[in-house]
Amino acid sequence: MRAIGASLWPVIEIESTGVPIERWNGCGNAFQILDLRGRSAKIVSGTIARAPDLARRAAAPERGAGVDGLVLMLDEPGADVRTAMWNPDGSRGAICGNALRCITHWIADERAAATVALEMVSDVGRHPARARRDGQGHWHAEVRLGRASFDAESLPLDTGHGSVVAQSAGGPWRVAVDLDSERREGLALSVGNPHLIVPLEGPPTDVDVVRHGASLERSAAFPDRVNVSFVQVVSPTELRQRTFERGAGETLACGSGACASVVALTTTGTLERGAQVTVHMAGGDLGVTWTRDGELWLSGATERETPPPQ
């Protein structure tokens, strides 16, 4: 299910050796994470360039079937860490909820603490986060993603495109979606990155997520492409979801996608504002709360797949 296609990655000049490169996942959403804090490193090209070495590592058989993204940890004055994320096709992901949660766990390990509270910075803002280890030694990390936006320009969304129906009052944009013979309405919004949420009557396993996701991701309505989620409402506090991520393909879980679904379905009156919603995805359950003051919190399990340094 994970897209490999790691031929276009940032070129990173690393002047010091021994840079920790680890594989992590948040509910199955897998990343190659490079710790460049305190090192002399610069990103030579922001987006499209070849880094065969990193690509080879990402696809190396001993590391499993590839990763859903490359994530850098960088120094940031006044915060614990800055993050930068690339999709497997070399495009930038301005924010990645599951990667932020993995980094929270990484820093908790580093501090040898059973709980940790910290602040990260992404391309779209500051993210307070906390992590804790449960009685079985499993980690749960929670991060504040930020606020949702329905502004067409920042999504971006071409509101003149034929599939765009209208904006729902002060909420997401309604976009016509054809699923073979069935016409449905998706809801477009940003949670720092662009999402199209397609509510379904039945389970998302009934939908050809790869085929429809790939075509919607590249709809001309979304000039920077879009992450596409197919979502079934199970109860007022439970969703079932599959996401086709921009630049990656279908992934086992998408943190920002889970947040976008909760916002979209709260604005339609289906979910209750402020409640913790469980989003069931193939890789596990994510918890999302859209607080009454407009902040999105994302929680769930994280796993360090690379053994920690001794």
Ligand SMILES: N[C@@H](CCC[C@H](N)C(=O)O)C(=O)O
């Ligand atoms: N897996 C992510 C989102 C990663 C970025 C996305 N593919 C994009 O291009 O916007 C998450 O957990 O949020």
